[in-house]
Amino acid sequence: MKALVYEGARSMVLRDVPNPSPSLGDHLIRVEAVGICGSDMHAYLGHDERRPAPLILGHEAAGVIVGGPRDGDCVTVNPLVTCGTCAACTAGRENLCPDRQIISMPPREGAFAQFVTIPERNLVGVPEGVPLRMAALAEPLAVGWHAARLALATLHPGMERRALILGGGAIGLATSLSLEAMGCPQITISEPAASRRAYLQDRCGQHVTNAPTGHWPLLVDAVGYATTRSAASAHVAPGGVLMHVGLGDNEGGLDVRRMTLQEITFVGTYAYSAQDFRDTAQAIFDGRLGPLDWTETRALEEGADAFADLLAHKVAAPKIVLTPWN
């Protein structure tokens, strides 16, 4: 099969590699659409020690089951493979499973390829009429869905449902769409890049601003650098909630004294539960997350150029989806 192989910092090469062989309980999936995530970019730059070269990246996939009793079924893929039996898994918090794996990290190859393997329980069937390009968004949207669900559960019932999201990438947008689907009446995305801001406003119907102002009961840092955390901890309202979804850098930025005196709750959020993933897929299928027409589609063969363009900030769309079969 053809696969885009990460071979070292800033090196992505299209290669012919052997088709993967599914283990017991796994399905072989013909990948029809696979999104590029910020964490793929992080790995591409050589910054993710969990993803050593050579490796096939990519974990936002939808496709078609090949072989077995469900041969030909269209599916979207939950890339988090968990044990199902630990305390976290049995509490419905599979994202905290100590033995969790994710495709695109060893020992599991990723989905920037024509085929990938994945356990049966990680598949969600896609109804007829839903494009697989759209179904592949279940993964990044589930990250936002999970953050939105925790945010609204954490926010004190006495506070207004008003949210500011820092960062207008796919996760920021996914969190906004999820909050809206959950009934949050007022959401603004703060995004410094003018082209991205215009895209979010004109193509995605988002309310945008170029920098945070005022105080917000709910503040989502969908970037995760010390600079954004500093802004977040300054602009979250007293008694409010700061959701931290990003993995930019490790330390600094939070004004802990203010967070203590003003009783700010900071919630670290990573990935999603299996139920979040299924709920997000259903919300996509029902149209509750909007038309989801804010992706740019490119052939897998042009994947290396896509990474270079993303790095050069030449892409206004919040998401590039690669298609391995055209």
Next chain:
Amino acid sequence: MKALVYEGARSMVLRDVPNPSPSLGDHLIRVEAVGICGSDMHAYLGHDERRPAPLILGHEAAGVIVGGPRDGDCVTVNPLVTCGTCAACTAGRENLCPDRQIISMPPREGAFAQFVTIPERNLVGVPEGVPLRMAALAEPLAVGWHAARLALATLHPGMERRALILGGGAIGLATSLSLEAMGCPQITISEPAASRRAYLQDRCGQHVTNAPTGHWPLLVDAVGYATTRSAASAHVAPGGVLMHVGLGDNEGGLDVRRMTLQEITFVGTYAYSAQDFRDTAQAIFDGRLGPLDWTETRALEEGADAFADLLAHKVAAPKIVLTPWN
């Protein structure tokens, strides 16, 4: 009346000052017992810009109403004076009232004195047989009660009720006693000072350790410095809760990457609601917070020495209570 007046960094002087005159709606209270708080020490060292000299400090008071229809009633004092009408107050989060005042901060003088004034709604009646020295602990215990209540409400129901508390001062101990009263079955206090550790174990029946080890679903930082936050964010279990009660320094220490990947929730907590204060007082009266015999009582006249001894770490008891009338 006699009052202990803070007159500048490390200067506390017993003075004769005019008796305070209660404003409309306020009561005059004859102070019988008043605790020394870490924040009083912070002010004494000249580190609290909210408490400029000259000022009467002290906000952990119990005493007797003087004059009016309740003349002679024994009361403990909630020192937080709030508006009662803002969104925070009407939501039962008076500690977040933007117009909050506290005795010992201008414009309200504190209770290191023979008399203090306070609104009627800030008083909780003390039943016969409960010593006022014990009733004066309602304030610091309410801080721990509030933190414990928020902690258990925030902790995921799928996680064990096991808590580690960093810091064995009055707030750490108050949080431990409150968690125990709320049914938390396993609590350990981590305290580096051997004399304090021995006191907590022998006098207060606490389970103690000299340094944190392992992972804890609930981790309470009752110190609030970068070093304790660093330990806290390392030793809180995946999916757990880090309560931050201390106000040591403003920034640093938190491992934000770990908190994000492991979905740690950080809750800044300050003071208490009016209901927390009443609930804590009732728990004291009912004996649910133990015998509360871990205070050291000294005369107000010896207050300056008490501050000096606290500063020199010569006090093993977690709390010194001053008595203004002996």
